[in-house]
Amino acid sequence: MISDATGPADPSELRVSPLELFFDLVFVFTVTQLTDSLAHHLTPSGLARVLVMLAVIWWMYDAFIWLTNALPPVTHPRRALLLLGMGGFLIISLTVPHAFEGGGWAFGWAYLLVIAVHTGLFAGAGVGPGPGPGAGAALGPVARMGLLNLLGATLVVAGGYLEGSAELLLWSAAFALQFAIPYLVDLPRFHLSADHFVERHGLVVIIAFGESVIAIGVGVGDTHLTVTLVVTAMLALAVCVGLWWAYFGQNDDEHAVHVMTALDDARRNRLAIRIYNIGHYLLLLGVILLATGAKAAVARPTEPLGTARALALATGVALFLLANTGIRRTLGLAPLRPRLLAAALALAATPLGVEVSALAQVAATAAVLLATFRYEETARGAGAAAEAVSPGGERGRRPAPRR
Structure with a gap:
């Protein structure tokens, strides 16, 4: 695990970095792949597949927005791991057209890689709720969230070795788990920089319009x-x-x-x-x-x-x-x-x-x-x-x- 001792930047000075914009380019491809998949399978089952794939992808993609808000990619170790996560998302996107036709295993293992990078960065850098008593206690919620994400990834990996309804069922269970995670685990108490967070999501919407x-x-x-x-x-x-x-x-x-x-x-x-x-x-x-x-x-x-x-x-x-x-x-x-x-x-x-x-x-x-x-x-x-x-x-x- 790569870690560094540099803490989060001053939230008042946090800006969207060029690397984050570069990272977003993969999401352009993701949306394109999902659109093509739906266009070629415009049926209730095809829509259900896109609903589930978008849900599991977006959960972790949004998690990386939270990550860069807490840990700006200002050091080489962080940048390296962020680029590794970017590669994981690229593999996920490449597998979208055949994810329910025998290619789901690659989707699942790439998804597991993305979760490992995300959890490792948070835990390895010791993200906490900020200065004051109990600052180190946030590692518990981070670890618990990582374990729940890992459980979701396990469902995705297992489903990837199946096809059709069985795969959709397991991936839907991962989808349901993701929406429940915020209610099962206290969110890490780092100070969210509103300017950066809102801007990053606005950029994602622009990408979707693209x-x-x-x-x-x-x-x-x-x-x-x-x-x-x-x-x-x-x-x-x-x-x-x-x-x-x-x-x-x-x-x-x-x-x-x-x-x-x-x-x-x-x-x-x-x-x-x-x-x-x-x-x-x-x-x-x-x-x-x-x-x-x-x-x-x-x-x-x-x-x-x-x-x-x-x-x-x-x-x-x-x-x-x-x-x-x-x-x-x-x-x-x-x-x-x-x-x-x-x-x-x-x-x-x-x-x-x-x-x-x-x-x-x-x-x-x-x-x-x-x-x-x-x-x-x-x-x-x-x-x-x-x-x-x-x-x-x-x-x-x-x-x-x-x-």
Whole structure:
């Protein structure tokens, strides 16, 4: 085990490092592989497999975000182990297309490697809750979490030597265990740097949107460009932009940093699990579903998509908006109802893709998102204007300019 004596950097100075950005490139490939897997097996069983694979991968990928938040990769031993973990994730991604067709054993052993690197870095560097009495006691929760992760990896490895329903059952058990771990073990009491943590998850969402753009390009392929094809591709991009706006358009990330910074360590860590592990799992699943539908839509824009692909597109948009709304509600942000309505309308557009054409469904979905966020901006402006007027009808003081 490689360890070093350098403790966590000052949280107020923690920034996302180039190595972390490099590490994220593997996740681009992971999302691409999951999208391709779903596109080729767009059935209930194919969706179940993607649900489980995304869950077990995301659990450990997010665990590495926690890791670099506590232990920035500022020393060569840390960087070496982080790169080893990156290699493990690459192998996992390579095995995704055949994970349920005889290739699950490679997925499982690579997953075990990732867990060993993660647990070893935490334990070997002696991460604790910070200065003060009992600081070394955090090694207990780290070790217990490592053992539970190891149990999950054992289920994944064992399932990898099976196929079909038996493999899915064991991997689903690992999935269930992961969601239970935060309630079975006290989270390590290190001080979470909110700025770094929120930024890292925002970058992951950007990566997922990048896969949607790639899917549009792959759907077009070497097809001769026509006006209809270009319009469909641009509208599919507009849908991606709409979801990007839902996440980034009103500076929700800055508000999230403010909320998390105001909490004590224990509550901050619990909120981080709820919003950034569970909530972002749903966001990523929504983007994968959207990318699957968008890829099919631009391939044959004037033809009906079919039920499965039309549902994938609609469900992806709706799921992203619902998860985003849940996150905003947790953070105390508003409005919420317009996004809930937009999710319902995106689902209601499914018959257009089934009965009319891919272009019709994509255009309707883009129009729903445009109208939703236009309404939110108008309401936001009206609210700001109302706040500037005093109860007596006179305008209040003009706010001081920002420096």
